[in-house]
Amino acid sequence: MTVLRIGLWRAWIVFTRRPWAFSISAGLLLAQLLVSGKAAYWLVLALAITATGKELVDIAMKVFDHFKEVKAAKPVFRAEPMLLPYKSPYDRWAKFAADGGEAVHDPELDAELAADARIAFDAKPEMWRPTGKHEEVRALKVSTLAFDEDKVRLGSDLFAGTERVQVQRTSYSAFLVTNRLATCEFREKDSVHELIEFPDGPAAGHTELPRLEWSNCSNHIGVDVLAVAGGKLLLQRQTSRNELSKDLLAGSGSGSADWLDLDARRRRRTLRRRSRPRSSDLLAFVKHAMWREMVEEMGLSAAEQHQPDDIKVVGYSRVTSLGGKPQFYGIASLGRVTTRITRKDKLFTFDHRTVDFDPYDGVPGLLVALDEIERRYRGQLSFPLAVNIQLIRQWLDRDPAGAAAWLKLG
Numbered sequence: 263m264t265v266l267r268i269g270l271w272r273a274w275i276v277f278t279r280r281p282w283a284f285s286i287s288a289g290l291l292l293a294q295l296l297v298s299g300k301a302a303y304w305l306v307l308a309l310a311i312t313a314t315g316k317e318l319v320d321i322a323m324k325v326f327d328h329f330k331e332v333k334a335a336k337p338v339f340r341a342e343p344m345l346l347p348y349k350s351p352y353d354r355w356a357k358f359a360a361d362g363g364e365a366v367h368d369p370e371l372d373a374e375l376a377a378d379a380r381i382a383f384d385a386k387p388e389m390w391r392p393t394g395k396h397e398e399v400r401a402l403k404v405s406t407l408a409f410d411e412d413k414v415r416l417g418s419d420l421f422a423g424t425e426r427v428q429v430q431r432t433s434y435s436a437f438l439v440t441n442r443l444a445t446c447e448f449r450e451k452d453s454v455h456e457l458i459e460f461p462d463g464p465a466a467g468h469t470e471l472p473r474l475e476w477s478n479c480s481n482h483i484g485v486d487v488l489a490v491a492g493g494k495l496l497l498q499r500q501t502s503r504n505e506l507s508k509d510l511l512a513g514s515g516s517g518s519a520d521w522l523d524l525d526a527r528r529r530r531r532t533l534r535r536r537s538r539p540r541s542s543d544l545l546a547f548v549k550h551a552m553w554r555e556m557v558e559e560m561g562l563s564a565a566e567q568h569q570p571d572d573i574k575v576v577g578y579s580r581v582t583s584l585g586g587k588p589q590f591y592g593i594a595s596l597g598r599v600t601t602r603i604t605r606k607d608k609l610f611t612f613d614h615r616t617v618d619f620d621p622y623d624g625v626p627g628l629l630v631a632l633d634e635i636e637r638r639y640r641g642q643l644s645f646p647l648a649v650n651i652q653l654i655r656q657w658l659d660r661d662p663a664g665a666a667a668w669l670k671l672g
Contacts, residue, residue, distance in 0.1 A: 337446040343583040344444045349470045363645035365579040370422040372577035376657050381544040385524055386430040390415050395458050396439045404435045412521035413482035416588045419474045431521050436480035444585035471586040482518055484589035486646035487552040489514035492598035495631055497615040504610050507644035515556030516646055523551040548590045549573045561602035568596050577653035591650040595669045624672035625662045
């Protein structure tokens with residue numbers, strides 16, 4: 263499958279760079295096969311076969327060379343992730359650590375987000391790419407991916423009181439050769455040196471993780487949401503195909519924001535029109551991304567009553583173990599829903615799990631259910647889910663009456 267993807271990718275590159283040569287030679291070959299002829303026919307036919315054959319040989323050689331390079335540069339997990347300290351003011355944020363992962367968050371900012379603070383964004387459509395060797399490796403690896411969706415890079419910092427942020431288009435493959443290098447490393451076979459280094463780390467002259475506006479990483483926005491639905495907390499166990507939460511328990515929707523989430527009206531999916539954000543409101547965009555991930559991964563039906571406004575954003579962090587990658591966390595309040603694993607998500611979702619509680623027990627009953635997730639699945643939680651549980655607890659402790667009303671508990 264990898265060779266086929268590389269072959270198709272290389273064929274397309276050769277065709278786009280030399281379309282006339284390839285098209286003319288192929289056209290001559292087809293024409294001559296359909297025309298009976300004189301002596302000149304055989305000469306033209308020979309030239310057409312030679313030209314077409316040369317193009318195909320060039321493609322085959324490039325596929326072979328590319329395949330060798332791909333095989334020689336494989337990512338492997340580090341024994342321990344790079345956990346660098348932050349520059350101010352992130353060095354004053356609260357720290358959370360679990361199972362090798364680490365993140366920082368600001369309780370004051372979390373409270374503003376839970377109160378639906380109005381934060382605008384300016385979107386820059388130009389594609390952000392890494393530079394130098396990192397871009398070479400990204401281009402090398404992209405043909406081996408099952409997908410390389412456009413993501414949303416947070417290009418400026420989000421603090422308490424922030425009224426506007428900058429976002430930019432990037433790609434999933436850019437993450438693989440930037441933020442992910444805090445957890446994984448690329449080495450060529452038998453080499454003692456890393457092929458590319460973490461771009462915000464010591465090799466690049468950094469002893470602290472910089473602010474987002476000065477970062478050399480893709481920093482695409484991650485989202486994680488846990489749904490409360492009819493007295494059940496909806497969870498999923500991810501498969502070994504998942505890059506970062508392999509065989510671990512995740513929330514109801516766990517992934518990253520797509521560029522198309524910024525303008526959901528352009529989405530090709532048949533999602534409900536009335537629930538699509540129509541403004542440059544950051545939280546409306548984040549809620550839509552969370553909702554889309556939840557609908558896809560839980561297999562929720564469009565006929566059931568749910569929408570992005572059923573989600574409360576409870577916090578934000580920078581994930582230190584992923585080079586300071588930005589991540590939003592939320593909780594969804596749903597009625598009774600039916601979950602299923604779609605054909606597409608069978609690659610990444612092994613099964614669905616639930617933890618039950620009685621909604622009439624109010625906030626204390628939900629807190630017990632959160633404790634039960636941690637007890638029952640100790641050592642099996644994905645890091646985003648572990649952080650989300652803590653931030654949901656923080657919200658419940660800060661405003662138990664408001665949380666109970668919003669979640670329809672008690």
